[in-house]
Amino acid sequence: MSIKIAPSILSADKLNLEHDVKLVEEAGAQLLHVDVMDGLFVPAIAYGPAWVKELRAKTNLILDVHLMVERPERYIDTFAEAGADIIGVHVEATQHIYRALQQIKQAGVKAEVVINPGTPISTIETVLPIVDQVLVMTVNPGFGGQTFIPAMLDKVAALAALKQEKGYTFDIEIDGGANDVTTKQAYDTGATVVVAGSYVYDKVDPAAKIAKLQAVTAD
Numbered sequence: 001m002s003i004k005i006a007p008s009i010l011s012a013d014k015l016n017l018e019h020d021v022k023l024v025e026e027a028g029a030q031l032l033h034v035d036v037m038d039g040l041f042v043p044a045i046a047y048g049p050a051w052v053k054e055l056r057a058k059t060n061l062i063l064d065v066h067l068m069v070e071r072p073e074r075y076i077d078t079f080a081e082a083g084a085d086i087i088g089v090h091v092e093a094t095q096h097i098y099r100a101l102q103q104i105k106q107a108g109v110k111a112e113v114v115i116n117p118g119t120p121i122s123t124i125e126t127v128l129p130i131v132d133q134v135l136v137m138t139v140n141p142g143f144g145g146q147t148f149i150p151a152m153l154d155k156v157a158a159l160a161a162l163k164q165e166k167g168y169t170f171d172i173e174i175d176g177g178a179n180d181v182t183t184k185q186a187y188d189t190g191a192t193v194v195v196a197g198s199y200v201y202d203k204v205d206p207a208a209k210i211a212k213l214q215a216v217t218a219d
């Protein structure tokens, strides 16, 4: 077994997106990470529901939709209808994280809670029994190509320990600064899914990068 890979289309070629998606699908990625940014929760603006709908028609990859959006509950149903398989909401972006996660599940989609680098695990402990995935941001959200923050591995370890102790089955995903070295560290610490943007897409051979991530996490 090796880590599941979620290439982030934030770093893909927007005008050749179908090509870039097929490439990672054929290379063995399991998920496709779609970053949604509203210009408020994070400075940038990226990908809306219409993109998810188009992607849904073109790929069988699990669509992993990361909402970097204020009050994400306003958009959960729209992204569910567009074809998202997993919807992630930041604990920092809503006053009602439990309700937002319930709303995702009611829409028939896997529910993910996301935490920023400055947010401790204690803020999400009460929702862990109802989530399918926890996303630990390993950079400050908003941009691709940033440097992995090693201290975030402590959160991955703490979540892995809670999984063990309480019998939870959620996946632990990391997002930001992933490369072959940081992915191996995260996998060895308990991460089960890695988002990889610039590492996969800014290089000449995305398929080779995916093979490398699989190789360094093969056990």
Ligand code: DX5
Binding pocket: 008, 009, 010, 011, 033, 035, 066, 139, 140, 141, 142, 143, 144, 145, 146, 175, 176, 177, 178, 195, 196, 197, 198, 199
């Ligand atoms: C950052 C996004 C990431 C981004 C990661 O806010 O959430 O998904 O695409 O990019 P890399 O892998 O280049 O750090």
Ligand code: ZN
Binding pocket: 008, 033, 034, 035, 066, 175, 195
């Ligand atoms: Zn992301």
